[in-house]
Amino acid sequence: MKPDPRVSPDFTICDPACGTGGFLMRAYEWLMEVTKGGLDRNEIKRIKTKTYYGQDLVPVPGDSHS
Numbered sequence: 021m022k023p024d025p026r027v028s029p030d031f032t033i034c035d036p037a038c039g040t041g042g043f044l045m046r047a048y049e050w051l052m053e054v055t056k057g058g059l060d061r062n063e064i065k066r067i068k069t070k071t072y073y074g075q076d077l078v079p080v081p082g083d084s085h086s
Contacts, residue, residue, distance in 0.1 A: 024051065029066065032070070032072075033073070034072075036077075039076055048067075
């Protein structure tokens, strides 16, 4: 999977069971590697603030008893 928020300004990436957020972080790192600094300041701001979303099903990752 290669999530790419450059496709559309409304593009989002959500991880509904994010735990530590590793998938979301890696998706962002992948985008930065692929674009190699080719994003302008406004694109970066939009991507950082309106693209990546996550939550977990339990209050503490790894705690399935809550």
